[in-house]
Amino acid sequence: MCLACRFVHEMRRRLLTCLLPALISCAFAADDRPYVNDKKAPEDRKDIEAIQSALVAALPQVRAATVCIELKEGSGSGVIVSADGLVLTAAHVSSGVNKKVTVIMEDGTRHQARTLGLVADTDAAMLRITDKGDYPFVEIDRGNSARLGDWVFSLGHSGGFDKHRGSVVRLGRLVRIANTTLQSDSILIGGDSGGPLFDLTGKLVGIHSRVGRQLQVNMHVPMSVFLDNWDRLRAGEFIGDGPFAKKPVKGSGFLGLATDARKEGGLRVTKVGNKSPAQEAGVKEGDVLLTLNGAPLATRAQMQDLLQEMSAGDEIRLELERKGKRETLTLELGAR
Amino acid sequence: MRANRIFLVAASSLVGSLGAQQSLESDYRTTGSAVTSVFEAQRAVLQTSSAVILDGRKEMIYGVVISADGHILTKASEVADLNKLSVTVDRTNYKNVKILATDPQWDVALLKIDAVGLVPVVYAPTSEVAQGTWAVGNGATSRTKRRALAGIVSAKIREIPAAGGAALGVVLNVKGKELGIDEVADGSGAQEAGLEKGDVILMIEDTKISKIEDIAGVMKDRKAGSKVKVVCRRGKREFTAEVRLSAKGEMFTDTMNRNDMMSGDFSKRRSGFPRVMQHDILGSSRVTGGPLLDLEGRCLGMNIARANRAESFAIPVEDLKALAERLMNQAAAGEKPDDAAVTPRGEPQ
Numbered sequence: 001m002c003l004a005c006r007f008v009h010e011m012r013r014r015l016l017t018c019l020l021p022a023l024i025s026c027a028f029a030a031d032d033r034p035y036v037n038d039k040k041a042p043e044d045r046k047d048i049e050a051i052q053s054a055l056v057a058a059l060p061q062v063r064a065a066t067v068c069i070e071l072k073e074g075s076g077s078g079v080i081v082s083a084d085g086l087v088l089t090a091a092h093v094s095s096g097v098n099k100k101v102t103v104i105m106e107d108g109t110r111h112q113a114r115t116l117g118l119v120a121d122t123d124a125a126m127l128r129i130t131d132k133g134d135y136p137f138v139e140i141d142r143g144n145s146a147r148l149g150d151w152v153f154s155l156g157h158s159g160g161f162d163k164h165r166g167s168v169v170r171l172g173r174l175v176r177i178a179n180t181t182l183q184s185d186s187i188l189i190g191g192d193s194g195g196p197l198f199d200l201t202g203k204l205v206g207i208h209s210r211v212g213r214q215l216q217v218n219m220h221v222p223m224s225v226f227l228d229n230w231d232r233l234r235a236g237e238f239i240g241d242g243p244f245a246k247k248p249v250k251g252s253g254f255l256g257l258a259t260d261a262r263k264e265g266g267l268r269v270t271k272v273g274n275k276s277p278a279q280e281a282g283v284k285e286g287d288v289l290l291t292l293n294g295a296p297l298a299t300r301a302q303m304q305d306l307l308q309e310m311s312a313g314d315e316i317r318l319e320l321e322r323k324g325k326r327e328t329l330t331l332e333l334g335a336r
Numbered sequence: 337m338r339a340n341r342i343f344l345v346a347a348s349s350l351v352g353s354l355g356a357q358q359s360l361e362s363d364y365r366t367t368g369s370a371v372t373s374v375f376e377a378q379r380a381v382l383q384t385s386s387a388v389i390l391d392g393r394k395e396m397i398y399g400v401v402i403s404a405d406g407h408i409l410t411k412a413s414e415v416a417d418l419n420k421l422s423v424t425v426d427r428t429n430y431k432n433v434k435i436l437a438t439d440p441q442w443d444v445a446l447l448k449i450d451a452v453g454l455v456p457v458v459y460a461p462t463s464e465v466a467q468g469t470w471a472v473g474n475g476a477t478s479r480t481k482r483r484a485l486a487g488i489v490s491a492k493i494r495e496i497p498a499a500g501g502a503a504l505g506v507v508l509n510v511k512g513k514e515l516g517i518d519e520v521a522d523g524s525g526a527q528e529a530g531l532e533k534g535d536v537i538l539m540i541e542d543t544k545i546s547k548i549e550d551i552a553g554v555m556k557d558r559k560a561g562s563k564v565k566v567v568c569r570r571g572k573r574e575f576t577a578e579v580r581l582s583a584k585g586e587m588f589t590d591t592m593n594r595n596d597m598m599s600g601d602f603s604k605r606r607s608g609f610p611r612v613m614q615h616d617i618l619g620s621s622r623v624t625g626g627p628l629l630d631l632e633g634r635c636l637g638m639n640i641a642r643a644n645r646a647e648s649f650a651i652p653v654e655d656l657k658a659l660a661e662r663l664m665n666q667a668a669a670g671e672k673p674d675d676a677a678v679t680p681r682g683e684p685q
Contacts, residue, residue, distance in 0.1 A: 041374065044374065168614070169488065211645075
C-alpha cells in the first residue's frame with residue numbers, strides 16, 4: 001500500500017471495523033468508501049462535515065506527491081505514483097517521448113525527469129524522475145470504483161508554479177462518466193493539465209485533461225486508460241494518433257547551420273542561423289563538428305542522412321573542435 | 337496572472353465526446369439546488385448580513401454589513417462608476433447611500449445607509465483554517481432572496497503582488513534629460529494626486545529622475561498601495577505630490593492570456609492585495625464584495641476578487657477587522673472621501 005495514503009486508509013479501516021463489519025466481506029473496493037458518496041446530496045451538517053474531514057485528512061499526503069511539470073514552452077501538472085519517481089500526467093503536457101523535463105515539488109525542490117510513453121488519443125502520459133530519490137506518492141484507484149456523484153477533489157499548479165500559493169485544491173462531484181473520460185465540477189484552468197483528481201480517500205481516480213467554457217465542464221482521463229496501457233507507457237511507446245500529441249515526423253528536425261567538409265575529416269561550420277537551436281546551444285562559426293550522436297562526420301550528405309532519421313524535439317549530442325579544444329554540446333532539434 | 341502556457345484545450349468538439357453517457361442531474365451538482373440547500377443556515381446569514389449593491393435596478397455587487405445602523409463594506413472599484421447607487425439588505429432597498437471612505441490598497445469602500453436594526457456579520461476567530469474547509473459565499477440573488485454557493489479554502493494565505501509591478505499610472509516621453517507626462521491613467525494614483533499631461537517629473541522620493549530607468553529603479557522594491565513623494569514642474573512652478581502606486585497591469589490594458597479567456601468574467605482589480613485567502617466558490621466577478629462564511633455562519637473574510645475561473649480571493653478576517661476600524665475612524669474624523677475613487681464619472685461606456 002502507498003505510504004502516503006496509509007494513514008488515511010488505516011483510520012478509515014478502523015472506523016469501518018467497528019461500524020460496518022458486514023460491508024467488508026460483501027463489497028470489493030467499498031471498504032473505505034465514505035458513506036456520503038451514496039447519498040444523492042448531503043442532507044445535514046454531519047454529511048458536509050464528513051466530506052470536509054475526509055478531504056482535510058487526505059490532502060497533505062496527496063499534495064506532497066503532486067508536482068508542477070516545467071517544459072520549455074510552459075508548465076503543467078502531474079502526480080507521482082511510485083517511490084522511485086514514476087509520474088502520471090497528460091499527453092498534451094509531456095507532448096512527446098523521451099524528452100527532458102523538470103519536475104517541481106510542492107516545496108520548490110526541482111528534479112530532472114524524462115518523458116516515457118503517451119496515449120495521444122485519450123491524453124494519458126507517463127514520465128520518470130531521473131534524479132534518484134525516495135519520493136512521496138499516491139495510490140491509484142485500481143478497482144475503477146469511482147461512481148457518478150462521488151465527491152472528488154482536484155490538485156494542480158494552476159497558471160504555473162507559485163511557491164507562496166502552493167498547489168490549488170478544488171472540490172466537486174463526478175458529473176459524467178464515460179469509457180475514456182470523467183467529467184467533474186471541480187473547476188480547472190490552464191496549468192492544471194496533467195494534475196490529479198482524487199476521491200475522498202485520497203486515491204487517484206483521474207488526470208486533468210481539458211475544460212469547456214462552462215464552469216461545469218472539467219474533463220479528466222480515468223485511471224483505466226493508464227492501467228490498460230501501463231507496460232507500453234513505461235516502455236516509452238507513442239500510442240494512438242492525435243489530437244493530444246503529434247507523432248514525431250522523420251526529417252522534421254531543424255538544426256540551423258551550414259557546413260563545409262574538411263579534408264582531414266569533420267565539418268567546418270560556415271554559418272549559424274539566428275536564434276536557431278544550434279546558435280542557442282552555443283555552436284559558433286568556425287567550429288568543426290566531429291561526431292553527431294557518436295557517429296563520425298565526414299560529408300554534408302552524411303549529416304543530412306542522420307538528421308533525416310530524426311524529428312523535431314529529438315535530443316542530439318554534437319562533439320566539436322573549437323580553437324584546438326574538444327567540446328560536446330547537447331541540444332534539442334527545432335521544428336522545420 | 338503569470339500563466340505563460342495553457343495546457344487545457346478548450347475545444348468543444350473534444351469536450352463533447354462523452355455523448356449520452358451517465359450524467360448527474362444539475363440539481364445534484366456542487367452548485368445545484370439539492371446541494372446548496374444544505375447550506376441554509378449560512379444562506380440565512382447572507383440574507384441579513386450581505387448587502388446587495390445596485391445601479392438602478394441592476395444588481396452589481398455585494399457588501400458586508402458591519403454595523404446595525406447601516407455601515408457596509410464593498411469593493412471600491414466596482415461602485416466607483418455607478419450612477420444610481422442603492423443598497424438592498426434582506427428585502428429592504430435603501431436609496432440614500434453615502435460613500436464615507438475608501439481604501440485604495442485593499443480596494444474597499446465604506447458605505448453608509450440610513451438604517452436601524454441591521455444584523456452585522458459576526459467575525460470568525462481566525463482565517464487560518466485548514467485547506468479543504470468549507471466556505472460559503474454569495475451566489476446570484478433575486479430581489480428578495482440571497483442565494484448561497486459553497487466551496488473550499490483552496491490555497492495558502494499570501495500576498496498577491498501588483499500585476500506588472502507598482503506604478504504611478506503615467507505614460508512618459510523623454511525630452512532630452514527630462515521626463516514629461518504624456519498621459520495619466522484613469523483611476524491611477526497619479527490622477528488622484530492631480531498630475532497632468534505636460535508636467536515634468538524631477539524627483540521621486542530622493543532620486544533625481546532624468547530617464548525611464550531611474551523610475552524603474554525607484555519602483556523596483558515598492559508595492560502597490562504605498563505612496564511616494566513626486567517632485568514635478570508645471571510651467572515654471574515646482575510642486576510636490578504624494579502619489580499612490582498601483583498595479584501597472586491593471587491601469588493600462590491588461591493583456592488577456594488564455595486562462596483569462598477561458599475564465600468568463602474576472603474582477604478588473606484582482607492583484608496588489610497585501611494578503612488574501614483563496615477559495616473556489618465565485619462563479620462570476622459580480623458576486624464579489626460579500627462575506628465569506630464558515631459553517632458556523634461567521635465571517636472568515638470578504639470576497640474581493642474573482643481572479644479566474646478556478647481562483648477567488650477574500651480579505652482575511654484579521655485584515656478585514658483592522659480595515660473596517662480604520663475606515664470607520666477615517667469617516668468619524670470627517671476626512672474627505674477619496675474623491676477620484678468615488679465620484680461617479682458620468683455614463684458608463
